[in-house]
Amino acid sequence: MSQLPLRAQLASALGRTAATLSRATGRGDGSVIGGRVGLMLEPDLLRKLAADRKLVLVSATNGKTTTTRLITSALQELGDVATNAFGANMPAGHVSALASNKDAPYGVLEVDEKYLPEVLDTTNAGLVCLMNLSRDQMDRAAEIWLLAQKWRRALAGRPVHVIANCDDPLVTWGASTAARVTWVAAGQRWREDSWCCPECGGPLDRSGFGNGGQGLTAAQMADTNWACRECTFRRPEPSWVLDGEYVTDPRGQHWRLDIQLPGQANRANAAVALAVAETLGLDPARALPRLRMVTSVAGRYTTVERDGRSLRLLLAKNPAGWLEAFDVADPALPIILSVNAQGPDGRDTSWLWDVDYRILRGRPVLVTGERRLDLALRLAVAGVPFQLCDSFEQAVGLLAPGKIDVIANYTAFQQIRAEFGRAV
Amino acid sequence: MQSELSIVWIYPDLLSTYGDQGNVLVLEQRARARGIQTRTVHVRSSDPVPQQGDIYLIGGGEDRPQILGAERLRRDGGLHAAIQRGAALLAVCAGYQIMGTVFGGEEGQPVPGIGLLDISSGRGERRAVGELAAEVDPALGLPTLTGFENHMGVTRLGPGVRPLSRTLTGIGNGDGTEGCYAGRVIGTYLHGPALARNPALADLLLSWVTGPLPPIEDSWYQALRDERLRAVLPS
Structure with a gap:
């Protein structure tokens, strides 16, 4: 890790002090306040802290914190990893995470969906991991089609490698302008936000949909193919496929996940984490034992x-x-x-x-x-x-x-x- | 009275952004509580709108689905035929704007509506987000309207409609009124489960089809209404 300029060093040191005070006084876990203090003193701090690391950005409506944790756990097999483990997923949280572990060669950052374009622009991250998009807190969040459109614009023309869930049509659309995408068939349980083609508005024909996604049988869940009836937009061919407890890697090898975290959504998060790990040179044989070590995430599943x-x-x-x-x-x-x-x-x-x-x-x-x-x-x-x-x-x-x-x-x-x- | 009440939910694939299903569920529950059987049809935007329904519902949505929904309803014609037959309609938020002559698209450009209500809408300066309370037109005999609004729209009412209510708090149409009605068509900006917060409005729609309805035990509805109104109105 290169030396930070003096001003950035001071900014990140003061940020850490504020974070410590926040924890000591019981006001919070300190990830946001520390980053805010740092950013006030050195607005370009995030760019400087991100430089010279292998950085993964993780975004989705659901599962961001857990997937960030799973990827972090896997990459620790390769070296030290800086991460915003507490779910502080906006730039102040990112500064705090990277400043608290300046020498880590890897960074895994959970990023709020709306902030992804900005954070991608600032950090120049090489890897972006996108899992799902669905309706969420619409009194203040952007409409999700607009969000996906912003992702498209942010990813276009960048030397970035995206790992994305091709079972989610809106995520597929949002990711597909990237120069390089590895598609993971990670499943989609909630389908109420993907009846229409994000590209043309036509109806999406889906095999395996049940009663509005809420009463899906296991077989329907596994059958996730989709295609627009009116234009050429359709599910890309996945390199990685999740099927129940098993993940098939690009070489056709099956891996039993056997993770501690419960539920199909976490198996989807694990499948995506395996694809990210392999992109950074860590094969499933080495990554899986690390994923199995994660038992709870910021209190979830505890x-x-x-x-x-x-x-x-x-x-x-x-x-x-x-x-x-x-x-x-x-x-x-x-x-x-x-x-x-x-x-x-x-x-x-x-x-x-x-x-x-x-x-x-x-x-x-x-x-x-x-x-x-x-x-x-x-x-x-x-x-x-x-x-x-x-x-x-x-x-x-x-x-x-x-x-x-x-x-x-x-x-x-x-x-x-x-x-x-x-x-x- | 007929044996089965038919509820038609229009385009849930396009216009069901936030809890719009709630209006369907409340109508079903309040009919069932009175021994009235219901049958609900979910009409996807690629399918024709049936003309023989009793109560039609259309919900809210983003700009693009709203434009698509308006185009398809105009091409289809089924909803027009149903309303001419005397069916009831509750149109919410984006669905409300569609019922007018014109509404604002993504960039504020005028988009033609389907002309079932004498209203025209455009985009306002600021997003109206938050709790709304309003006094309903006394002619309808309903208690205070309560709900949540989340829209950019400003709606002008023409002489062919009456305001549904006058706002006590919140933005609504933007001129001190909220929603409107004409015949058996009601439009409102109160999105999502507006009928859960206003069971008397649900009963009004039902009674247009079934005739007068006996009261039912609905203390959970009342408890929620009281809490929400207390939260937004000065006592």
Whole structure:
């Protein structure tokens, strides 16, 4: 790693001090404030910190933090890796991540979807990993077709290698202007945002779609081919294919994933991570054991204990995320749902009506969070019996000792983590 | 009364950006609670719009799907025929603008609507995002309207429609009114599950088809309404 100029050194040192103070005073994990202080002192800091590293940018609507973690874990087989492990995925978080590990030859950065063009431009990253795009917090986020269009413009004419999920039509469209793309058939559970061709607006013919993607059988999930009925846009031929527990690499070799993280969405994240690792010279035989070491990511999938109850914490921020969480949750267990609508969650709770909650019928369902009444009505209309609770603590207390699943959206999840001292 | 109420959801593949399915589910649930059977048809934009439905719903969407939706509805003609027959329609956000004579495209260019409502829309200066509350036209006999809006549109009402409501908070059409209605066609900027927050509006649509409806137990609807109205209106 080359020496940073004096001003940049000072900026990153002061940033680290601010981050330490933030953690010490319990205000946060420090990744954002540290980066902000650094960027104030040296606006070009991110460009300087990114230079001379092999950098991977990871973006999607869902699975960014987890995939970043999986890729980081794999690349540690090759050397030191700088990463924004806490999900601070805008430039201040990137500065903080790279400054805290200046000598690492590798960098893996989770990037907010909207910031991808800017971060790509600043860092000149050589590898970009794109997994999925779906509706998410539309009271403040850009419309996703526009987002994909910005990706296209940002990727065009750059010497960048993209690893992208070709089962997601919008991601495929967003990635396909890149000079080089490795396509991974990683699957797509949520299909409500890909009925129409992103190129021409015509209908997409899809084999294997069920009832709006919500009631997909395993066979339908596996059959992910798609093509526009009116123009030539169609699913590219993948080099890597995920099929249930197995990934097939470009040489036709099958690999059993056997990762610790639960659910098909995480197997998709792992498949993409394997493709990224191989691009950097790490074959699946060496990468897989590293992926299997990851057990929880920023509190997600962690099990916490309270008064004889084992609570497994699942984060779900949007309709696609809820489908993934339902895939992981155990139908035999009671479940606590917590929903807020603060800024980071999106202040609009309409998305609750895009989620099919009927899958929860038959298990004890407890509802809490700041917008619990929105969720209560949603469940009542879906014919899912539930119990309303004033607090998370009350919900836990109402359930008998044993295993419990918890699904919460962003700030609700952070509140629950904070109750357990962020130890998770 | 007929044996089965037919609900037609127009173009969920194009215009169902945020929870629009909620309006379908609420109509179904409130009909079912009164012993009325329902049958819902999801009409994809590549398929013809059936003309024999009772209640039609169309939702919100991005600029491009909105333009495609308007083109296809005009070419298809099924919705026009249904409305002429006396069917009810709830048009939301992008779907609301489509019902007018003109609306604003991606770059603000005028795009022809399908002319079922005497309104014209264009793009405003700023995005209207947030909670909205409004007093409904007394002629409709409905309680305060509550919901969430998220749009760039400004809509001028012509003499052929009446404002649905007058805003207490929020932007709506942009002139102090929100939504409009004419005959059995209602348009509103309250996106997504507007009927979940306004069950009386759902019942109005249902009663246009079925005649007067008995009250039902709907305390969760009321609890949510009360909380949301308390959150945005000064007490």
